[in-house]
Amino acid sequence: MTISSQTSTHNISHISVTGRLDQSQVKALEAAIQHAIEQEGNNIIVDLSDTNYINSGGLRCLVTGWRNAKQQHHNLVLCGLNSRLQEIFEMVGFDQVFTIYSNPDSAIDKLA
């Protein structure tokens, strides 16, 4: 379980979450999103391609991150949800309100 982030040539911050997105990773993800908000670019991709689990704590973290990003005129999008994560998002309607791309490449294509 790790969080890694990098800034691409298009000034897009790319945050990858590996493993479980639950209470054990929430603080690290919050810090990574905050760091991205402080960067020059205004687009943030949270890449869940290698995330195999999310619970309500992880979802709350994404909502808070989105709101903080918006306040600073940043755009936070998600990508790479597997079918189990997709189902969890659907159970609470989060699939309808987040901008979600199927993979990081399509997210970068749209945002660049």
Place this chain on the structure above:
Amino acid sequence: MGDQNVLTVNGLYKNIKSVCKFVAEGARNAGFNEDDTFRIELACDEACTNIIEHAYGGENKGSIRAEWSATPSYFVILLHDNGRSFNPSKIPNPPEKPQNIDDLKIGGLGLHFIKKIMDDVAFTFGESGNTLTMKKKR
């Protein structure tokens, strides 16, 4: 009653995974496939998180006793704690179809997941503590 198993852990977030793993093993034994077992683990995770956050008001303030059993009709999970009781009817359901993230209510998500995943959910509160009973049809 069929098979029955019990596990008691200290109320720490890092111990939730052990409870989920223990319950998942029971679910597999009861014949659930990996997708259903994953959902049951999520319900169990949310229930344990609620115990730590709301019943105990933080980590390391009490224990969680998990128990599973399998009857011919149901897989049954009991989670017991000695923390504060609460009125589950006062926890608002998040909107089924939120319109945007600004309006999203992020409280009560855990209970919402539990109710969505399990077929029967009941809380009992007494002098000996609180018990959450969750049943999933086999």
